[in-house]
Amino acid sequence: MQQAERWESKIRTRTGATLATILRRLPSIWADRRRARRIAKGLPSFEGSVELPDEKTIYSWIEGICQTPHRRPGTPEGHKGEQWVAEKFREIGLENVTLDPIPITVWTPETWSLSVNGKKVPCFYVPNTAFTNPGGLSATLAYVGTGTPADFEKAAVAGKIAVADVTFPRMPTGALMRVMRACYVLSDPDGAVSMRTSQYLNFARQNFIGGCTAETAPDHDVYWQAFKRGAAGVCLILRDQPSNSNTHYGPYDGIMKPIPGLWIGKLDGARLRESARFGAKAVMVLEGASAPGVMRNVWGVLPGQSDETILVTSHHDSPFAGAVEDGAGVAQVQAQARAWSRVPKEKRPRTIVFVVDAGHFYGSQGAHQFARDHKEIMRKARILITLEHLAGKEVREAGEGYEETGRLALTVMFTSPEPSVIATVLKALEKRPARVTAPIPADFFGPAPTSDASGYVLEAGVPVISWIGCPYYLLDQHDTLDKIERSALVPIAGTVAEMVKLQMLMP
Ligand SMILES: [Zn+2]
Numbered sequence: 001m002q003q004a005e006r007w008e009s010k011i012r013t014r015t016g017a018t019l020a021t022i023l024r025r026l027p028s029i030w031a032d033r034r035r036a037r038r039i040a041k042g043l044p045s046f047e048g049s050v051e052l053p054d055e056k057t058i059y060s061w062i063e064g065i066c067q068t069p070h071r072r073p074g075t076p077e078g079h080k081g082e083q084w085v086a087e088k089f090r091e092i093g094l095e096n097v098t099l100d101p102i103p104i105t106v107w108t109p110e111t112w113s114l115s116v117n118g119k120k121v122p123c124f125y126v127p128n129t130a131f132t133n134p135g136g137l138s139a140t141l142a143y144v145g146t147g148t149p150a151d152f153e154k155a156a157v158a159g160k161i162a163v164a165d166v167t168f169p170r171m172p173t174g175a176l177m178r179v180m181r182a183c184y185v186l187s188d189p190d191g192a193v194s195m196r197t198s199q200y201l202n203f204a205r206q207n208f209i210g211g212c213t214a215e216t217a218p219d220h221d222v223y224w225q226a227f228k229r230g231a232a233g234v235c236l237i238l239r240d241q242p243s244n245s246n247t248h249y250g251p252y253d254g255i256m257k258p259i260p261g262l263w264i265g266k267l268d269g270a271r272l273r274e275s276a277r278f279g280a281k282a283v284m285v286l287e288g289a290s291a292p293g294v295m296r297n298v299w300g301v302l303p304g305q306s307d308e309t310i311l312v313t314s315h316h317d318s319p320f321a322g323a324v325e326d327g328a329g330v331a332q333v334q335a336q337a338r339a340w341s342r343v344p345k346e347k348r349p350r351t352i353v354f355v356v357d358a359g360h361f362y363g364s365q366g367a368h369q370f371a372r373d374h375k376e377i378m379r380k381a382r383i384l385i386t387l388e389h390l391a392g393k394e395v396r397e398a399g400e401g402y403e404e405t406g407r408l409a410l411t412v413m414f415t416s417p418e419p420s421v422i423a424t425v426l427k428a429l430e431k432r433p434a435r436v437t438a439p440i441p442a443d444f445f446g447p448a449p450t451s452d453a454s455g456y457v458l459e460a461g462v463p464v465i466s467w468i469g470c471p472y473y474l475l476d477q478h479d480t481l482d483k484i485e486r487s488a489l490v491p492i493a494g495t496v497a498e499m500v501k502l503q504m505l506m507p
Contacts, residue, residue, distance in 0.1 A: 008211030011446040013204045015169040033184045036422035046501035048347045058489040061331040071318045073362040074106035074293035081316045085298045085356045092337045094300030102369050106293035113285045116275045124246040126261030136285035143276035147222025158230030163276035164222045165239040168200040183438035187429045192407045192436045210251025233260045233284045237269030242397035247476040249319030254363035260286040295358035297366045304348035309380045310503050314387050315360035315452045320477045324392035332387040335493040360452045367455025378460035383503045386453035389469040391488040411469035413439040414449030421463045428498035
């Protein structure tokens with residue numbers, strides 16, 4: 001594995017460390033913003049109109065790609081998603097529509113369960129972990145807290161099933177955006193973000209971040225530490241997940257793992273924790289099959305007057321129905337493809353390459369592979385605009401599930417520090433304000449945006465605007481069509497079109 005692929009382990013998952021880093025950066029964020037504002041004033045305007053698809057059309061694309069229960073990499077459902085994207089690209093009239101295959105191991109679970117003292121505990125599998133023998137793994141439970149070295153000192157796990165809590169960082173987003181002004185601008189015309197707004201980042205499992213192996217895992221990685229200490233399996237409680245949801249599809253690093261793992265919802269987990277403290281007996285089942293397979297990046301070209309390129313990307317794979325993750329992103333890529341395909345070529349100074357890549361849920365390998373396979377495109381790329389999880393409804397915890405808050409889920413735009421890139425975002429948001437979004441430095445949480453843009457950025461160093469949201473249902477089975485706020489679809493496409501217009505003309 002190349003170094004760049006394993007960057008997930010470098011994401012800052014500690015709230016304190018992240019805030020300290022951002023605090024130090026504030027003066028430079030403010031200075032970049034001042035400079036970008038001056039540049040934004042002098043930017044030329046795009047002559048001619050860009051006609052956006054209507055709400056019904058964009059929504060029908062989300063419905064179109066979300067026809068299967070999931071689009072996991074390398075599965076028949078995943079292949080259906082790839083073909084659907086290619087077909088739409090051809091319909092729109094993109095040139096050179098191509099599917100680039102990437103070999104992977106397709107890990108397909110068939111049955112999974114957990115029984116403690118003969119009673120079933122609701123659970124879901126940890127992707128890409130080892131299968132048990134038929135009939136399952138019978139062993140004693142051992143509770144190891146969050147799996148710190150001190151926790152493991154207190155509980156022997158060899159030959160047992162380790163039970164642990166997995167935690168998420170909680171970001172004080174309101175204080176960050178409103179008080180510290182740690183963003184280039186806060187676009188919030190409805191006043192949805194208050195000083196008290198905060199959010200768990202449930203893609204950043206603090207003690208099981210992903211991207212590690214037994215050799216490279218840090219001391220606080222509970223899965224790999226349990227493995228190294230001889231545990232036969234692990235049951236991980238989603239302690240901070242709002243709701244009792246257990247269908248957490250992570251980590252999605254594409255690394256095959258040596259002992260079976262199961263996720264447990266936080267309310268079920270409270271009971272499991274007690275059973276484990278008393279050393280109850282359990283049977284853990286995870287059966288399925290692994291086989292070599294393939295996933296495919298899909299891309300197409302809209303040639304302009306020059307081969308200088310604007311890249312517009314998302315990914316087609318998803319753990320479940322994936323309306324927001326990432327039917328929403330795919331539909332926004334399609335919206336730009338359709339809109340710009342109807343602008344006469346002589347009015348398009350630059351080429352646009354549209355990529356809907358594979359395997360975000362396989363270590364973002366599709367994005368990495370595209371950047372490696374197409375060095376010439378990457379060399380000519382002036383900007384990467386990656387669109388993910390847009391127009392998702394915000395939810396909050398309600399008993400065992402979620403309820404809608406009536407607001408749109410907050411999004412951020414990871415934005416490269418180049419003043420012209422920040423100016424693009426500022427000017428686009430001034431012209432077409434978006435509901436609840438904040439452009440922030442691209443390296444806010446680590447060396448690259450915590451998004452599907454990371455592969456392109458790490459491989460090719462391309463300047464980026466990565467627009468992405470993180471509602472609580474993102475990685476679970478509740479990411480369904482009803483989570484799409486339809487009224488936001490066209491306005492979002494409008495803001496993106498402004499960015500593309502500015503990048504068409506940017507000197
Ligand atoms: Zn996504």
